[in-house]
Amino acid sequence: MNPFLDTPQTSPGLWALAWRRLRADRMAMVALAVVAWFLLTLLLSAAGFIAKDWDAEIGVNYAPPTFMGAQSAEERGVQGMHAAEVATPDNPRDPLRDIIRQLRAEREGGANPALVQFDDYGIADPLAAEIAEIRAAQGQRNTTAAIEKRATLPLGADKWGHDIIQKTIKGSETSIVVGLTAALLATVLGTLFGAVAGYYGKWVDDCFNWFYSVFTSVPYLLLILAVAAVLQQKGVLTIVLILGLTGWTGVFRLIRAEYIKHKNREYVLAADAIGASDLRKMFIHIFPNISHVSLVQMSILTVAFIKSEVILSFLGFGVPVGMASWGSMLNEAQNELILGKWWQLAAASAAMAVLVTAFSLFTDALRDALDPKLK
């Protein structure tokens, strides 16, 4: 009898070893904790436990952060303003303008007059029903909260009196969800294409390479903007698709190179020699050896996509109006800064900087921990 047979002694795999290395890196663990904290907040807000009523106007307009003390209406520069008047956002560019014009033209052209409803602007508003609903809800809230709007909030309020903390939490949710899902999509596409192209080589590789060079000839941002120009409807799904479908090229290049390198490694030749099929070699033998490249790339892409989302939403090509995101917050903050209302800018920038810094530091540590040189 062999005593070892009954107690199989398991050994740490390479992932376990990498995790061990990562755990020894104190900065990586701090960064991981910060990222985890953001993700937890995201889950809670997505599930509706926190920041559910971020769009409730609980403070006075431009209520300053608590530590600055309350300000009079004159100091806040909102004299003569009251909530109802500010209800339409004062965007430098109304993202709905084109649609409104188009609809107006359709109305003049007499298209389907029966179907359209006209709002205060005197134009057809497809969102009229929803807006009415929102207003009703707001009215309801206002009846309870309007009397006691707070003069200060922990981190201040925006133009409408929304709590900046809740708005930032909601904004983080949007930005991180967009960043993560788009990165996942891009990584899956890039990995799959790269694996097929690198493994099969020859004409398959030529095809994918052609595809790759077409996509990389157009600078990334230009491509995104061109797609944004064509797709008029905005939404989280649209922006995820735009980022994901244009962002796979970097992953593709790396994964393809890895597959080319690995397919002639001796362990793959050995797998060939024992009669393993192509799919088996590609995904059971090679993939686990290069999966860390995909992981690190996905981590890098998440950061890049969060940054891109912020810029797109800032320009009005990103998430729809009425949805909080770091980009749309920065857009509002840009005008507020001239008035000296810096807190929304500070909150959005700080939230983004902290998350992205932590994510980047973690990515660096992850790359070090998975470095095959240390095998």
Added chain:
Amino acid sequence: MAVESKPLLSVHDLRVNFRLDKHDKNSGFAAVKGVSFEIPENSTVALVGESGSGKSVTALAILGLLPPENATVLPGSQILYGGRNLLELPKSALRSLRGKDISMIFQEPMSSLNPVFTVGYQIAEVLRLHMDLTPRQAQTRVVELLNEVGIPDPAAKSIAYPFQLSGGQQQRVMIAMAIACNPRLLIADEPTTALDVTIQKQILELLAALQDKHRMSVLFITHDLAVVGEIADHVVVMRDGEIRERGTNEAVFSNPHDTYTCALLQCRPPLDSRPRRLAVIEDFMDGNCPAPETEVSKRGLSGSEPVILEVRNLGKSFYTREGLFGNREFKAAHGVSFKLPRGKTLGVVGESGSGKTTVGLTLMRLHEATTGEALFEGRDLFLMSKAEFKNYKRRIQIVFQNPYASLNPRFTVGQILSEPLLIHGIGGSDAKRTRLVNELLEHVGLPQVSYHKYPHEFSGGQRQRIAIARCLTMKPDILICDESVSALDVSVQAQVLNLLQDLQDEFSLSYIFISHDLAVVKYMSDQVLVMNQGEVVEYANSDEIYLRPQHPYTQRLLNAIPKAGERIRGKISAN
């Protein structure tokens, strides 16, 4: 023989600790544990040891070239040169010694030279730094130096880039750079390991001649005791960071008193006899030097053995693009024919670029053959469809050179060995497969706990055993060993060779044994195929080839094998 006087350099109680991982404070280990030796004036000292013995660390410590981020020299260590301790010298003082008093050459001449500067520039750089020569003087001196190290057409070669030179020429350039300022000591860290055996001989002769001419000392670091025998006056044998034996060349080779030295000397297959079994390190564990095994195995063919594989006119060409539309053909192998009898071994020997590996890969259809046929039981392997070939695949298996690359690092040993069983539907149930795998592990001499471990937990020799076991799962008829023992230390090499021998006897396997190492090929083979630049130059019974080589290339190859204890310098002075 050099006249001995007071030592040029002496190392006292050198201790170096290494850390593998900057994050892990416990990953440190002692690489050198209190080493002391002396290098006399005008003599060659060889530092011999297998991988992990600390020989290279010792050499790098002399010039202060250890990587500071993970190596620490412990206090109390001393390296005395000219009355000063090199380890305590200020950086600038040490720098003025480097390249001038003490210079160094390395294992990989290609990567040791800066790829984007001409070799002339790189040699002139030392001259201008230490000898204050003008660019013009330096240029003249560069040509002289290149001439001295035996580079043809030195003026033209001085404006060549490293990649335009052959490996041997690159090492000559490194040597020219090292002797440019007439150093007192030249440290040569495995200078011939990356080179073919014929080139190795030339470089060794060059080093011996230069040592004599410049009256300098040489510290020669190598893993190969046979090379040492040719060049060294004094030998220092290291193992695991400690010195095991120290003495003159004659003393160490003719009368070793350390068991490890004994083992090293006997683990190498000898050229003049063929013991039934090679001595392995365990034989020496009890502390005495047993006499070499006397039982001799017979090799060679009579011609009447049943043939299992017949290869006719095998050829493989690669094509590279050239010009606008052109294709250039490169014949990696052509016109290769041989017969492999059942249960016998065919050795294929040749230097790098000879096409020997191509032959192995083509037979496995890991490369498509360009021409020729391979008849296995009368059927041509190259003409079979992929599906048909799958059944034959399990009957021909291959063991690769690099045991670190040939096992998938993400698989446990159990997974590695069960996979072929699974693919070919051998064994039936999981439990049965596990049993088969455990039997095999035992067969190749690995404990059963290995089943759940990953390859990185094993040493090179153990990994090669796993690779062999993987082939055996399919009960092949033919095993192709492609440089399978070349990456292993001598003592481990002997164990694996013995294992291969036992397996052949037990399963009557036929081997195609591919190697650059003539001694190993001769030991293992019945017949030998000598290849050079893609062609077969000689094909005969192995003893025949070693006793009466016909082709001039084979003769050159045989001449180049270093013979332990027989010194080049002796020959030079005799001539």
Added chain:
Amino acid sequence: MTAYILRRLWQMLPTLLGVVVLVFLLFNWVGGDPAYILAGKMSNPEQIANIRKQLGVDEPYWVQMWIFIKQIVTGDFGASWSTGETVKNVLETRLGPSMTVLIPLTILETLIAIGLALGVAYVRGSLTDRMVMIACTVGMSISILVYIIVFQYWLAYKLGLFPVQGWGDSLSENLFHYALLPILIALAVGIAPNLRLFRTFFLDEINQDYVRTGRAKGLSEPRILWVHVLRNASIPIVTHVMANLPSLLIGAFLIERFFSIPGIGREVILAVERSDFPVIKAITVYVAAATMLFNLLADLIYKAIDPRVQLK
């Protein structure tokens, strides 16, 4: 050499064709009938009918494609849908301002990043190295928008050190007056990622065997870095900088927008906001062509500094 360039140019054709097809699919197929967009811009139905005819909207797709290819080859994309300015004129007049910002920016950015990266590589592993790297990471984590908004507000609006925005007619006025703050901000944003990248290039080289040879020869550490390592690392650096030039042209769009610099980048944003398809199409295709040419140029420079590369 000539054979190489010819073959590379020849190989560009399929890629360029791919870009053309991509842009065509995007605008003529996904984008749908331009009449919907034009309706918001022009009140004259004849004008709209004219543009639809010009694009061949009612013709089969291959005819529309052919029209598009003809536009690319002749450079005649017609007029902007919003301003009526010819697309050709738009491209020609917007390139100058972009270059006024980009050329000094690229040169400064590359040189500063190389200098800093070499410095950091020299003290690699030290506390300074770690601090600089963390500072870079933090710096890169702050959105470029924040840099622009804060710097513009603080340095120009509050302190009045620079003009808040604007653009003049003379090159020197633009370069030394209007472009200063934009360049400064772009440097603040651009140096950190380049510094990190170049540092890895240097560290890759520092771990090579030839550096050890240099030390064994007795060379000083600065000489090893400035001569041996820099020469080798300049190969990936030059390739990186060259290949990124065309995308910089677009990448500067935020700066151009905030400072009202009439460059290509701002034109792209305006065109996207206005759904001005002809302008976007023209810029996309030409920038793609420029990218390919710059890649070729990068390879040729690569050849010039790396003797090992044989162009085949």
